[in-house]
Amino acid sequence: MKEYIGILGGGQLAKMLCESAKKIGYKTIVLDCDKDACGGKVATKHYADNYLDEKILKKICDESKVITYEFENIPVETIEYIEKNGNIPQGKRPIYISKNRIREKSEMKKLGIRIAEFVEVENKSHLIKGVRKLGCPLILKTCEEGYDGKGQWKINSIEDIDLIQLEEREYILEKKIDFQKEVSCMVIRGINGEIVTFPIGENIHKNGILNMTIVPARIDKELEEEIKYISKKIVEELNFYGPLGIEFFIKDNEIYFNEMAPRPHNSVHYTMDACNESQFDLHLNSLLGKSLEEPKLLKKVVMLNILGEDKEKVEKIKIDENIKIYLYGKSIWKTGRKMGHINFLGDNLEELIEKAKSF
Numbered sequence: 001m002k003e004y005i006g007i008l009g010g011g012q013l014a015k016m017l018c019e020s021a022k023k024i025g026y027k028t029i030v031l032d033c034d035k036d037a038c039g040g041k042v043a044t045k046h047y048a049d050n051y052l053d054e055k056i057l058k059k060i061c062d063e064s065k066v067i068t069y070e071f072e073n074i075p076v077e078t079i080e081y082i083e084k085n086g087n088i089p090q091g092k093r094p095i096y097i098s099k100n101r102i103r104e105k106s107e108m109k110k111l112g113i114r115i116a117e118f119v120e121v122e123n124k125s126h127l128i129k130g131v132r133k134l135g136c137p138l139i140l141k142t143c144e145e146g147y148d149g150k151g152q153w154k155i156n157s158i159e160d161i162d163l164i165q166l167e168e169r170e171y172i173l174e175k176k177i178d179f180q181k182e183v184s185c186m187v188i189r190g191i192n193g194e195i196v197t198f199p200i201g202e203n204i205h206k207n208g209i210l211n212m213t214i215v216p217a218r219i220d221k222e223l224e225e226e227i228k229y230i231s232k233k234i235v236e237e238l239n240f241y242g243p244l245g246i247e248f249f250i251k252d253n254e255i256y257f258n259e260m261a262p263r264p265h266n267s268v269h270y271t272m273d274a275c276n277e278s279q280f281d282l283h284l285n286s287l288l289g290k291s292l293e294e295p296k297l298l299k300k301v302v303m304l305n306i307l308g309e310d311k312e313k314v315e316k317i318k319i320d321e322n323i324k325i326y327l328y329g330k331s332i333w334k335t336g337r338k339m340g341h342i343n344f345l346g347d348n349l350e351e352l353i354e355k356a357k358s359f
Contacts, residue, residue, distance in 0.1 A: 002063060002064055003026060003027050004027045004045070004060075004063045004064045004065065005017075005026045005029070005284065006031070006060045006063070006066070006067035006068070006086070007030050007031070007043070007068055007070055008031050008070065009032055009069055009070035009071040010030045010031070010034060010037030010039035010043075010070075011032075011037065011039055011070060011071060012038055012039070012328035012338065012340075013070035013071070013263060013264045013280075014030050014032070014037070014038075014070040015038050015039040015041070015329065016264065016269075016272070016280045016326075017070060017280050017284065018030065018044075019042060019280070020283070024281075026284075027044035027045075029044065029047065029060055029063060029064060030043035030045070033049060033051070036331055038328045038329040038330050039070070041329055042329075051074060051075050052075055052078060057078065057081050057085070058085060061081075061082055061085040061086030064086060064087070065087065065288070066087050066088070066089065066287045067086055067087060068089075068242065068283070068287055069088075069090070069262075069263060071263060072098055072099040072261060072262070073145060076092050076095070079091065079095065080092060089191045089241045089242065089287045090242045090287070093238075093239070093240070094244070094262035097238065098260050099144055101141055101144075101259070102118075102143050102172055104259060105118055105172070105257075107238060108234075111233065111237055111238075113233075113257050114254060114255060114256050114257065115257050116174045116175045116176070117174070118134075118172050118174045118175070119134065119172075120171070120172060120173075121166075121170075121171040121173045122170060124161070127140065127166065127171075127173065128158070131161065131173070132158075134175050135175075136156050136157055137156050137176040138154075138174065138175060138176055139173075139174050139176050140152065140153045140164065140171055140172075140173050141153075141171065141172050141173075141174065142169060143169070143171060144169075177249050177251055177256055178251060179249035179250055179251045180250055180251060181202055181217070181218075181249070182202070182203045182247060182248070182249055182250075182258065183200050183201060183217045183219065183248050183250060184200070184201050184245060184247045184248070184265060184267040184268065185197055185227050185228060185231040185245075185246050185248070186243060186244070186245050186246075186268040186279050187228075187231040187234070187235050187244050188235075188242065188279075188282045188286045188292065189236070190241070190285070190286040190291075191286065192289055194286075194292040195232050195236060195292075196282065196292045196294045196295060197232065197294070198275065198279060198295050199215050199216050199217075199275070199295075199297045200215070200216065200224050200228070201213040201215045201217055201303075202214040202215070202217035202218055203247070203267050209305065209307070209338075210266050210267060211304070211305060212302055212303060212304045212305070213267040213302070213303040214352075214353060215270050215300065215302070215303070216297065216300065216349075218349075223255070226255060230257070231246050234260070240262060241286065242262060242287050243265075243279060244260055244262050245261045245263070245264070245265025246259075246260040247259050247267075263283075264279050264280055264283055265279070266305070266338070267303070269303050269326070269343070270302075270303040270343055272343065273343045273345055274297055274298055274299050274300070274343065274345060275296060275297055275298060276296045276298060277295050282295065299346065299347070300345070300349045300352060301343055301344065301345050301346075301352065302343075302352040302356045303342070303343050303344075304341060305338055305340075307335070307336055308332075308333040308334040308335050308336060309335045310359075311333045311339075314327070314340070317342070317359070321345075322346050323342065323343075323345070323355075324343040324345070325340065325341075326340050326341050326343075342356070342359065
């Protein structure tokens with residue numbers, strides 16, 4: 001019997017997947033070339049090897065009942081090898097689409113989902129034409145690998161172009177949406193076809209990095225149901241399996257797709273304490289073919305990210321039954337780096353928000 005779950009990537013999401021796997025009786029294998037990867041520290045086995053090493057990939061395929069991934073920058077060749085030699089129900093398509101912002105937005109356009117206007121940019125000439133076509137304000141983003149506000153530039157006038165140094169890579173230029181709220185929805189589709197969604201979270205960012213997620217989101221029921229409907233439509237019509245974390249903007253009661261990730265999502269860490277099952281539990285259950293039930297919110301919650309600059313605050317915080325703290329075990333605390341998170345639980349949402357703000 002294959003008793004392992006294989007995980008490509010060894011960050012904090014892998015760590016929490018490993019902990020969920022242990023609860024349901026599975027051992028874990030993490031593949032991450034970083035010997036200090038926090039996911040590798042809790043996995044049963046950690047292969048600190050290259051993602052393209054076929055000997056290692058064969059071992060993982062031979063030992064794992066199912067294989068998944070915890071971040072998008074896995075080489076396509078790695079997924080293709082596993083598709084031929086192992087069991088990776090998500091396959092390469094969710095990564096192929098979601099890791100590239102042009103492909104991602106183009107797919108949403110095909111599905112008739114509202115998005116910001118955009119144009120492709122490969123050089124300064126394209127950028128100038130795009131700015132003139134779309135009109136300011138705009139946001140220029142790298143098509144791949146940007147996260148937490150990295151690889152993004154605000155363009156408020158044509159003169160701002162002079163401050164941007166383009167590399168030889170693909171970019172997307174988007175019309176800036178003056179949204180009132182950003183929300184996220186985790187939708188999970190099992191290999192047996194069942195689709196469930198977690199409660200909608202309301203996201204607050206600071207310096208381009210997610211600061212806190214408020215659950216339930218402060219939106220009306222009609223908007224909530226529409227967001228869930230759109231999320232289910234995306235995962236079903238794109239024929240994705242497993243988890244899909246989707247971010248949306250809300251402007252004047254209209255919903256705009258922002259981006260998605262086929263893995264556990266930072267904004268859904270609240271589920272570890274506030275729901276009857278966590279996003280990590282359902283991620284694994286969906287790929288193992290277990291029956292899925294719509295998750296329930298047991299308590300109101302505010303999830304707060306802990307960054308490298310918060311080390312002294314963390315050491316002073318008092319933990320109780322309604323304050324749960326998770327540290328990821330990363331060795332180096334540095335400014336802007338996600339080191340953990342705190343879940344503040346209770347019945348009064350505004351009080352929880354103030355607790356998180358006062359951290």
